Amino acid sequence: MQQHAVVKQIEKADRAIVAEDFDTLMDIYTRDAVLVVEPGRNAVGKDAIRKAFKAIAVYFKNGLQVRQKGIEVLESGNTALVLANTVISAPNMPEITRKATYVFYKDANGTWLCSIDNSYGHEIIGGNA
Amino acid sequence: MQQHAVVKQIEKADRAIVAEDFDTLMDIYTRDAVLVVEPGRNAVGKDAIRKAFKAIAVYFKNGLQVRQKGIEVLESGNTALVLANTVISAPNMPEITRKATYVFYKDANGTWLCSIDNSYGHEIIGGNA
Numbered sequence: 001m002q003q004h005a006v007v008k009q010i011e012k013a014d015r016a017i018v019a020e021d022f023d024t025l026m027d028i029y030t031r032d033a034v035l036v037v038e039p040g041r042n043a044v045g046k047d048a049i050r051k052a053f054k055a056i057a058v059y060f061k062n063g064l065q066v067r068q069k070g071i072e073v074l075e076s077g078n079t080a081l082v083l084a085n086t087v088i089s090a091p092n093m094p095e096i097t098r099k100a101t102y103v104f105y106k107d108a109n110g111t112w113l114c115s116i117d118n119s120y121g122h123e124i125i126g127g128n129a
Numbered sequence: 130m131q132q133h134a135v136v137k138q139i140e141k142a143d144r145a146i147v148a149e150d151f152d153t154l155m156d157i158y159t160r161d162a163v164l165v166v167e168p169g170r171n172a173v174g175k176d177a178i179r180k181a182f183k184a185i186a187v188y189f190k191n192g193l194q195v196r197q198k199g200i201e202v203l204e205s206g207n208t209a210l211v212l213a214n215t216v217i218s219a220p221n222m223p224e225i226t227r228k229a230t231y232v233f234y235k236d237a238n239g240t241w242l243c244s245i246d247n248s249y250g251h252e253i254i255g256g257n258a
Contacts, residue, residue, distance in 0.1 A: 030205065032205055034203050034205045044205075071254065074163050074245050074247055076161055076244040077161050077244065079208060079234065081210070081230060081245045083230065083250065083251050083253060084254075085254060101230055103205070103208055103210045105206075105208065115206065116205050118210065118212070121212065121251070122212050124203075125199040126199045
């Protein structure tokens with residue numbers, strides 16, 4: 001089965017996060033994208049998202065690892081919803097799996113860009129309830 | 130806190146499902162919306178979605194109840210991602226809670242319409258894994 005273009009973008013983003021290549025990473029987001037930094041705290045727009053990722057890298061001692069273990073894409077028009085089991089680890093944190101939810105938008109060039117990045121999934125409901 | 134317009138649409142949809150008012154229900158979907166009928170089986174477009182909801186109503190002995198217990202909306206531009214704990218019950222089924230994911234699109238009139246309806250959330254990954 002051919003891999004969805006959105007999945008390729010996510011793999012590219014994961015590699016960029018691990019490499020701390022924030023220029024490549026920012027190319028994958030829409031201009032007004034929303035990143036859930038932690039439940040209850042969002043970064044909006046590329047500048048804020050870049051800053052958040054830089055802080056996350058430091059927080060995880062520049063050793064953050066990210067990969068997707070199971071992923072599904074639902075597409076409608078120019079929008080795609082991604083459900084993923086996102087596995088995260090770092091030197092100072094045991095491996096955890098988050099039930100992540102991402103929304104991608106297909107721009108006029110046919111490139112899929114992330115507009116909503118919520119790796120916490122339902123953990124954001126009611127203050128992590 | 131004022132309720133997000135998307136939440137109002139979901140409440141309207143839930144009332145329409147319970148009342149089996151499929152005309153009102155279809156008004157809430159985009160033309161090319163995707164509904165996950167069950168993991169691995171999607172209905173695409175209003176005609177297919179209407180047919181699926183009619184079959185669902187019969188399957189649940191015309192006694193399906195739907196409500197949201199905790200809901201969060203992430204908005205970016207004309208797109209909104211909804212994370213919800215969706216509670217479903219019926220005369221022939223004990224109450225279950227699904228970690229639902231919905232995507233809404235804001236049309237030119239400012240009306241939020243559902244483009245992706247996945248009440249199963251991460252259950253769609255890898256054949257219900």
